[in-house]
Amino acid sequence: QVQLVESGGGLVQAGGSLRLSCAASGRTFNMYAMAWFRQAPGKEREKVAAISWFGGNIYHADSVKGRFTISRDSAKNTVYLQMNSLKPEDTAVYYCAASMYTGAWNAPASAYAYWGQGTQVTVSS
Numbered sequence: 001q002v003q004l005v006e007s008g009g010g011l012v013q014a015g016g017s018l019r020l021s022c023a024a025s026g027r028t029f030n031m032y033a034m035a036w037f038r039q040a041p042g043k044e045r046e047k048v049a050a051i052s053w054f055g056g057n058i059y060h061a062d063s064v065k066g067r068f069t070i071s072r073d074s075a076k077n078t079v080y081l082q083m084n085s086l087k088p089e090d091t092a093v094y095y096c097a098a099s100m101y102t103g104a105w106n107a108p109a110s111a112y113a114y115w116g117q118g119t120q121v122t123v124s125s
Contacts, residue, residue, distance in 0.1 A: 002026045002114040004096045009119030012086055016123070020081040022096030022116055033104035034079040035059075035112060036070065038092035038121075045109055048094070049081060052105040059105055064090075086123045093118040 008020040024031060035050035049070035050059040058070060069082045079096065097112035104111040 002028060002031060002098050004098060004114055004116035006094070006096045006116040006119040009094060009121045011122045011124065014086060014088055014123055014125050016086050017082070017084045018086065018121060019083065020094055020096075020119060020121075022079045022081075024077040024079075024098055028077045028098075030100045031077075031098050032102045033099045033111075034072065035097045035099070035105070036079075036081045037095045037097060037109060037112075038090075039095070040089075040092040043092075045095075046092075047108060050105040051079060052102070057105045083121070086121075088123045088125045090121060091123050092121060094121050 003025045004022055006022045012018055031053055033052045036048045037045050038048050039045040048061050051070045051072050067085045072079045095118045096116040098114040099112045101111045
């Protein structure tokens with residue numbers, strides 16, 4: 001089992017920045033990828049960014065390219081999402097997820113077995 005704890009959400013004005021953190025614990029030696037997803041009210045869950053734990057493969061959704069950056073600290077078993085130039089449409093609950101599948105960085109939500117509790121990000125206009 002892998003436990004994921006997110007932090008860093010909050011309320012920010014449009015154009016502002018936030019950094020989300022997700023700390024993993026438990027059987028992390030089996031973890032091959034971590035990702036951030038988000039879900040806004042009435043919308044489907046969207047994959048925002050992902051990173052492989054070995055090899056450094058990275059994915060960013062087109063909607064956030066150039067504004068969001070995913071990174072990891074392997075020593076701390078932590079993944080980050082730096083969010084800049086935030087827009088009201090970025091408002092959502094952001095979830096951290098972990099996968100034991102080597103190709104999960106480039107795969108949908110179904111490839112991720114472990115999920116955090118979610119953290120709210122609200123961007124005011």
